[in-house]
Amino acid sequence: MKNCLCLLVVCIMHCSAYSQNVKKDSATLKQISNHILTNYQCYKDLRELCKTIGHRLSGSPQAEQAVIWGKKVLDQIGCDRVFLQEVMVPHWVRGEEKASFITAKGKKIPVVISSLGNAVGTGPEGIRAQIVRADNMDELKRMSRADIEGKIVFFNYRFDQKNINTFESYGPCVYYRWGAPSEASKLGAIGVVIRSVSSAYDNKPHTGSMRYDTKYPAIPSVAISNVDADELEKMLAQPGKVSMEMMTTCQMLEDVKSYNVVAEIKGSEVPEEIICFGGHLDSWDIGEGAHDDGAGVVQAIEVMRTFKQLGIKPKRTIRAVLFMNEENGLRGGVKYAELAELNHENHILAIESDAGGDVPLGFSMEMSRAQKEKVKSWKPLLEPYGVHNFEHNGGGADIGPIHRKMNVPMMELLPNSQRYFDVHHSANDVFENIHRRELCLGSVAMAHMVYLVSMYGL
DSSP, X not given: OHHHHHHHHHHHHHHHHHHHHHHHHHHHHHHHHHHHHHHOHHHHHHHHIIIIIOOOOTTSHHHHHHHHXXXXXXXXXXXXXXXXXXXXXXXXXXXXXXXXXXXXXXXXXXXXXXXXXXXXXXXXTOEEEEEEEESSHHHHHTSOHHHHTTSEEEEOOOOOTTOSSTHHHHXXXXXHHHTHHHHHHHTTOSEEEEEOSOSOOSSOOOOOBOOOOTTSOOOOEEEEOHHHHHHHHHHHHSSSOOEEEEEEOOXXXXXXXXXXXXXXXXXXXXXXXXXXXXXXXXXXXXXXXXXXXXHHHHHHHHHHHHHHHHTOOOSEEEEEEEESOTTTTOHHHHHHHHHHHHTTOEEEEEEEOOSOSSOEEEEEEESOHHHHHHHHTTHHHHXXXXXXXXXXXXXXXXXXXXXXXXOOOXXXXXXXXXXXXXXXXXXXXSGGGSOHHHHHHHHHHHHXXXXXXXXXXX
């Protein structure tokens, strides 16, 4: 009987302590939310990044300015330490672009194109050739070299509009941007045109990174918009041959020295345990990189600012990382992982925000089952802020290297994806297409997760 009473007393004390923690944590999360939603400083930061600096392709003068800007902002916040990690990055430049379709009757129709990142150019002399359509890779593989040699392949693979989670549509499409040009080159094609990897129906093509298989010649590769792809599809359905002439002067220059920007607040009790989180400073050279990934950058900065301004002292070290060169090389993420391993750093979690600045719904996770269950135990604290989805696996590109190299658990913020691929990698990715409150809610979600892990570990 005495032992039962003792056990009952212990259980009551544990429940009381847990209740007190929940009450305290709930109050802190509310304080964080109120602060971010009434000051909206991350939105002001994003306006400055997009409108003062603009697009920030790695190796460009704008990317260099973004590094200076990011360090300055984090220094002003008063972080315990702000430093740069040197990394050599690729320097691809777009140059001039122009193109036209030539109908079977000889009519020339100008079309807007966007060279794929890392692609070679045609040179100022340009190219002109017949267009051959392939709706998917199976169709291409059924063609012979005689069907393709000396021609331009039009990959007409469509973004699947039926998926509610638009990232499920992006995955299958992106290969036609990333690897399909070399498949066409293997059969003797002299150029490639792809239907934009996009959910948008407009006349603004979407770019993105591609990579050549060095066993085959590198050939010019461009994207056209969904509107223009539909028109080309109609032309090719008519009798006669349709051709294309295009001129692009894009080229890859020598690597350039750049930096990851890193800031941290030391943990008060377990400083050797590190939680890193961030987004990537670089963006494509069309648009302003507002959603991809200015949003993630300013959300990471806002986490640090909020902790400092509210006087929140994390038990574990929290570290914001503004990565360089996610878009066409991932060199910043790789360098961060290399240095973390070299310095024997103990990262307990890496979080990324690189899916846009729309309203947050939850986090994807790549970690042990026990760690996932611990995160899910905080769901009642996070649900009042609309953060409820913890069922997806995954993490961001920049934190992938540290996850693979050091088995660090990783998470990625999951915003509503409905508008993201309308603007992604296009001239539509501008500050005006960011919703102030939704961006701030993403900062709230990031700060909440960082706070909970910093207090309770993983």
